[in-house]
Amino acid sequence: MRISRSAKVILASFTSLILTVIYLPLAIVFLNSFNSSVNMDWPPTSFTLIWWHKAFASSGLIDALATSLLVAVCSTMVALVLGTLLAMALSRYKFFGKNSVSLMIILPIALPGIVTGIALNNAFRTMLGFQLGLITVILAHATFCIVTVYNNALARLNRLGKNMEEASADLGAGIFTTFRLVTLPQLVSALVAGGLLAFGLSFDEIIVTTFTAGGGVQTLPIWILDNMFRPGKAPIVNVVAVFMVVVSVIPIYFAQKLTAKESKS
Amino acid sequence: MAKASPAITLRGVTKSFGKTVAVNHLDLEIGSGEFFSMLGPSGSGKTTVLRLIAGFELPDAGTIELAGTDVTNLAPFDRDVNTVFQDYALFGHMSVLENVEYGLRVRKVNKAERTKRAMHALETVRLADFADRKPSQLSGGQRQRVALARSIVVEPKVLLLDEPLGALDMKLREQMQIELKQLQRQLGITFIFVTHDQEEALTLSDRIAVFNNGTIEQLGTPEELYEKPKSEFVAGFVGTSNIFTPEQSKKLFGKSGKFALRPEKVDVLAKAKSGSLSAKVEEVIYLGSYIRLLLDVDGISIKVTVSEGVFHRDQTVQINMSAADLVAL
Numbered sequence: 001m002r003i004s005r006s007a008k009v010i011l012a013s014f015t016s017l018i019l020t021v022i023y024l025p026l027a028i029v030f031l032n033s034f035n036s037s038v039n040m041d042w043p044p045t046s047f048t049l050i051w052w053h054k055a056f057a058s059s060g061l062i063d064a065l066a067t068s069l070l071v072a073v074c075s076t077m078v079a080l081v082l083g084t085l086l087a088m089a090l091s092r093y094k095f096f097g098k099n100s101v102s103l104m105i106i107l108p109i110a111l112p113g114i115v116t117g118i119a120l121n122n123a124f125r126t127m128l129g130f131q132l133g134l135i136t137v138i139l140a141h142a143t144f145c146i147v148t149v150y151n152n153a154l155a156r157l158n159r160l161g162k163n164m165e166e167a168s169a170d171l172g173a174g175i176f177t178t179f180r181l182v183t184l185p186q187l188v189s190a191l192v193a194g195g196l197l198a199f200g201l202s203f204d205e206i207i208v209t210t211f212t213a214g215g216g217v218q219t220l221p222i223w224i225l226d227n228m229f230r231p232g233k234a235p236i237v238n239v240v241a242v243f244m245v246v247v248s249v250i251p252i253y254f255a256q257k258l259t260a261k262e263s264k265s
Numbered sequence: 266m267a268k269a270s271p272a273i274t275l276r277g278v279t280k281s282f283g284k285t286v287a288v289n290h291l292d293l294e295i296g297s298g299e300f301f302s303m304l305g306p307s308g309s310g311k312t313t314v315l316r317l318i319a320g321f322e323l324p325d326a327g328t329i330e331l332a333g334t335d336v337t338n339l340a341p342f343d344r345d346v347n348t349v350f351q352d353y354a355l356f357g358h359m360s361v362l363e364n365v366e367y368g369l370r371v372r373k374v375n376k377a378e379r380t381k382r383a384m385h386a387l388e389t390v391r392l393a394d395f396a397d398r399k400p401s402q403l404s405g406g407q408r409q410r411v412a413l414a415r416s417i418v419v420e421p422k423v424l425l426l427d428e429p430l431g432a433l434d435m436k437l438r439e440q441m442q443i444e445l446k447q448l449q450r451q452l453g454i455t456f457i458f459v460t461h462d463q464e465e466a467l468t469l470s471d472r473i474a475v476f477n478n479g480t481i482e483q484l485g486t487p488e489e490l491y492e493k494p495k496s497e498f499v500a501g502f503v504g505t506s507n508i509f510t511p512e513q514s515k516k517l518f519g520k521s522g523k524f525a526l527r528p529e530k531v532d533v534l535a536k537a538k539s540g541s542l543s544a545k546v547e548e549v550i551y552l553g554s555y556i557r558l559l560l561d562v563d564g565i566s567i568k569v570t571v572s573e574g575v576f577h578r579d580q581t582v583q584i585n586m587s588a589a590d591l592v593a594l
Contacts (some may be wrong), residue, residue, distance in 0.1 A: 166321055167354035169341040171368035171419060181371070185358045 004074035026245065033238040040234060055239040064223035071134070071209075071219060072202040075141035076149075079198045080191060082142070083149030088183075091157035091167075109147040116143065117211030124212065132214025140212040141205060152194030152259075156187055193258040196251035204248050220244060270333030272297045272423050272455040278327035287313040287557045289479035291327070291402045295457060297422075300449050302458045302466040304504070305476030308546040314476075315425050318457065320344045332422060346423040347416040351431055353408045354368060356399040361387070361411050362396040387411075389448070406437045407564035413448070423455040430465065442468055467491065475499050477499055491527075497594050500525035505568060507531075508594070513565050517542075517586065523594045528570040529555065530590040534583040541583045549576045560584065 003011075028042075033051055035044040055061055089095075090102055108116060120140045124130040162185075168178040204219040213222065224240055227233040273295040280288040288310045295301045303311035316322045318329060320341035328337045336344050356364050358588070365386055368377035387393045390410035400408055408428060416424055426445075430438045446469055449456045461464050467471050467487040475482045475490065475498070483499045494500035497508055504577060506525040514520050534541055544567065548559035558569045558576060562584070569584065576582070 163350060163352060163354035164356055166341070167348070167350060167356075167415075168367070168371075169321075170319060170346075170348045171371060171415065172342045173367075173371040174342055177371050181367075182356055 016182070029238050029241050032235065033242050035235065035238075038232055038235060040238070043139040049240045051235040055236045055243075058236065061220075061223060061236070061240065064218045065218045067134070067217060068203055068220040071137050071141060072199045074138045075202045076195050076198045078138065078142040078159070079145035079149045080195050081144045083194065084153050084187070084191060086146070087153035087157055088179075091154055092162065105150055106147055108144045113207030114211075116140070117208045120208065121211040122185050132212060132217075134217050136212045136214070137209055137219070140208045141202040144205075144208075145202055148197040149191065149194035149202065152190040152197075153187060156190035157183075160186055162176055189258050189261075196255040196258075200248045200251045200255075204244060218251045267326045270297075270330070271295060272299070272332060273331040274328075274333075274587070275314070275318075278314075278317060278324045278329065279320060280317060280324050281420065286479050288317065288324075291480060293474065293481065293484075293592075295423075295455060297332070298453050298578045300446070300456045300458065300469055300471045302460060302470040302473045303476055304460055304463060304466040304473050304503070306461055308542040309476040310479040311461075311474075311476045312427060313479075315348070315427055315457065315459050318423075319346055319348045319425055345421055346425055347419060347421040348425040348427060349409075349412045349416050349429045351428045352594075353400075355408055355411055355415070357400055359399075361392065361398050361400065361403070364400065364411055365414045365418050367415060372419070383414075383418055386414040389417065389451075390414045392551075397486055402497070405433055405540060406441060409433065409441060410444075413445075417448075417452060417454075418575075421454065423457060424449075425469045426456060426458045428459055428461070430462075444483070445469065467503070473503075475502060477502075493592060494525055495594070497523070497525070500592065500594060507567050509565075509591075513593075517565065518591065520588060520591070524591040525594055526586065526591055528568040530586070531560070531567065531569040532585040533569060533571050533574065534585055541585045544582055544584050546576055546578055546580045549578060558582075 032040045033042060034047050034049065035041070036048040036050070037044065038044040086105055090105075117140070118135070120143075121132070124132060124136045124139075131138055146252060160183075164182050165178050168182045169175075174205065206219075206220055206225065209219050209222060213219065218226070221242065221244075224237050224244075228237050271294045273293070275291055275293040278288055278291045279286070280291075290313065290376065291310075293314075303314060305311045313322060317324055320336070320339060320343075324337065328335055330336065331345060331514040351394055359367070362380070362383055365383040366379045369382060374382070375467065377574075384393060384396065387396055390413050392407060392410050392414065395403065395407065395411075403411065408487075412429070423577050429445075430441050433441060442465060445456070445458075453530065458466070458469060469492075472484065472486055473490055473529055474484045477498050483495045485493075490499060490503045494503060494506070498564060503518060505528055507528065509517065509524045509526065511523055514522060514524050518524075537543070541563050544560040544562045546558055547561050547566065550557040554572070556574065558571065560567045560582070567584070
């Protein structure tokens with residue numbers, strides 16, 4: 001499509017403005033993590049690595065990081081297993097209420113985190129009699145992590161169609177052999193993409209975590225919230241923020257690349 | 266067993282999808298070693314019958330027997346039939362050799378043995394040099410042959426072919442038709458071939474079942490179907506026919522009833538003779554090896570095929586039709 005010169009200029013300025021609004025604050029956080037002033041005076045007068053040293057020497061912070069990674073890995077695993085099974089069921093079989101089930105699987109990603117949080121908090125403590133802890137956080141995260149895995153797997157399964165599975169059955173393979181030798185190998189890249197997104201979602205989640213973690217469990221986002229306004233901690237929070245951006249962006253970058261590569265082939 | 270059971274026996278098989286009856290109370294026997302075709306327009310139920318035999322669909326009523334054994338409720342992997350799919354359904358993540366080995370692999374045949382047999386099957390379809398390629402690196406005709414090799418390597422009693430040549434261009438199609446026929450003779454197994462191409466069915470088959478609306482309109486050898494169609498549908502679907510209504514038959518031949526007449530049975534004469542009719546040429550269609558004329562005889566349009574001659578529109582010609590060539594419908 002051809003567009004006029006003035007339209008180009010206007011579109012370009014708007015795009016730059018929006019990108020600036022999004023990325024400038026992030027850039028400032030990045031710069032401030034090397035700002036030697038403890039009050040983050042602007043502009044920075046000198047460069048220091050002391051906050052990065054302090055951050056990685058803080059045992060509370062390292063524990064929170066380990067917890068976040070554990071939660072993200074475990075909830076992604078749960079999501080991979082359940083999301084794949086759900087996608088198989090909904091793409092390969094007809095049953096009563098199929099569309100409603102599909103909607104109910106996707107809904108958790110649209111539900112306000114605070115609602116999910118309160119609901120799960122109530123359910124875990126009062127109905128099920130669980131002690132809030134690591135397990136409850138993992139289960140809570142899995143509810144929305146399933147969505148990305150499910151969506152990716154479902155799209156792939158629908159694109160692949162049933163033909164190859166029928167051919168496999170026709171050649172004598174049972175249901176599980178067909179899944180292992182034919183379906184899963186063609187599903188792997190979709191599952192990796194979905195899993196990476198799920199990992200990213202879980203790693204920086206804070207609202208649902210707040211309601212389901214109980215006292216003993218501190219993930220990285222919760223550690224940040226707790227420390228942000230404490231005197232002298234702000235520079236370290238900047239370091240953690242930069243670190244989190246990197247950890248959350250890398251999986252999403254790879255997930256995007258995988259999806260783009262698949263859609264090209 | 267005193268007498269060998271037929272390869273396939275269907276008894277009273279019915280299958281509906283929602284309100285659509287795809288196959289309606291079908292009885293069918295297919296002999297061992299036969300090249301059997303199911304011919305019909307799309308939606309006539311022929312593919313559904315194939316999928317019922319393969320086990321991808323379960324019938325609502327009726328029974329299916331393979332070589333005398335009831336398999337009505339068996340899963341596809343427990344049936345001794347194999348399918349060549351319309352879109353080939355090759356496994357994209359496996360090499361050609363791995364594709365062909367697949368059926369042996371899931372039957373736990375050891376590696377050396379299955380490679381040997383798979384290579385032999387690939388030689389049969391003349392693709393041994395392509396064993397290491399991926400299906401995406403092959404042409405349509407080559408993929409078709411891989412699909413064939415993958416099915417015959419497990420030595421099924423019956424091979425089901427679902428419009429296997431549908432995606433190929435004309436030249437390749439004709440070549441593959443000859444190869445299929447030779448392969449079937451060489452292997453001696455029963456082929457059940459689904460197609461909507463009447464010429465293909467006539468060329469290949471020992472017997473043909475013409476499907477329409479979920480039932481068999483007529484079943485017979487290619488000659489029987491072509492020479493003695495039993496219904497207007499068969500007369501029109503297998504080859505081309507002139508169909509005369511009772512009034513037209515009365516007028517042209519003095520016979521009452523509905524009749525079919527093949528276009529090549531009509532003679533175009535150089536000059537009038539007794540019993541010949543004069544006809545106006547409405548359209549001339551040149552088809553290379555023959556010419557088709559659309560004629561008008563006193564308000565009745567008649568299709569005629571001639572092998573040579575020069576014709577033009579609005580010309581008047583003399584034709585001769587013999588009542589002996591009429592087929593009662």
